[in-house]
Amino acid sequence: MSREQTRIAVLVSGAGRGSNMQSIIDGCNSGQINGTVVLVIGTKEDAPATHRARTAGITTDTVSPKEFADTDLHDERMLQVLQEFRIDLVCLAGYMRLLGPKCVESYRNRIMNIHPALLPSFCGDGMFGHHVHEAVIARGVKISGATVHFVDEKYDTGPIIVQSIVAVEDDDTPDTLAARVLEVEHKAYPDAIAMFSEGRLEVDGLRVRIKEIIEG
Numbered sequence: 001m002s003r004e005q006t007r008i009a010v011l012v013s014g015a016g017r018g019s020n021m022q023s024i025i026d027g028c029n030s031g032q033i034n035g036t037v038v039l040v041i042g043t044k045e046d047a048p049a050t051h052r053a054r055t056a057g058i059t060t061d062t063v064s065p066k067e068f069a070d071t072d073l074h075d076e077r078m079l080q081v082l083q084e085f086r087i088d089l090v091c092l093a094g095y096m097r098l099l100g101p102k103c104v105e106s107y108r109n110r111i112m113n114i115h116p117a118l119l120p121s122f123c124g125d126g127m128f129g130h131h132v133h134e135a136v137i138a139r140g141v142k143i144s145g146a147t148v149h150f151v152d153e154k155y156d157t158g159p160i161i162v163q164s165i166v167a168v169e170d171d172d173t174p175d176t177l178a179a180r181v182l183e184v185e186h187k188a189y190p191d192a193i194a195m196f197s198e199g200r201l202e203v204d205g206l207r208v209r210i211k212e213i214i215e216g
């Protein structure tokens with residue numbers, strides 16, 4: 001029996017460029033992911049990522065935290081939009097904010113994020129973008145990479161689904177390292193979503209077990 005297609009919402013914030021969003025769209029179009037990106041939610045109407053989504057024929061919406069009197073109202077509105085579109089999986093792709101408790105609880109183990117380092121290192125509030133790669137280089141670690149994880153109530157602490165590694169070279173700058181990590185992000189994120197869409201991810205506390213595909 002074939003599985004239903006996973007209805008995916010991608011969330012981007014600020015002036016996100018949306019390269020991970022694009023890798024998810026590509027994964028759906030190629031058939032790697034048994035799903036469709038049905039909605040892209042941004043915090044700004046005119047971000048490159050949402051523009052890119054509209055060009056690809058995907059519905060976009062803006063849920064800007066600034067428009068809400070408090071974080072609870074923002075959380076409620078976000079949940080309402082996700083439910084209106086019957087979203088199965090929420091993918092944060094350059095979404096630099098915490099989702100509220102209502103969204104997290106309603107979508108427990110159905111919200112993913114990608115972080116440009118190997119969790120649980122180099123993460124937490126304020127650790128995003130070039131800050132991550134600067135800290136990685138300053139600490140002198142020899143490997144970095146990307147982590148796809150489920151989202152819980154805090155920054156970067158949810159169950160880890162996929163990690164991909166890259167070497168940190170002696171002459172790396174935050175920019176060169178970011179570019180190398182971004183390449184593996186574009187594979188790791190669709191891979192994790194594809195496994196979700198096949199029902200292969202089993203969450204046990206902080207551990208995510210990947211079930212084999214049983215043919216037939």
Ligand code: GRF
Pocket residue numbers: 016017018019020021049093094095114115116129182185
């Ligand atoms: C990526 O580096 C991702 O790891 C982080 O935000 C960045 C988004 O980049 N969460 P892009 O907009 O997908 O190109």
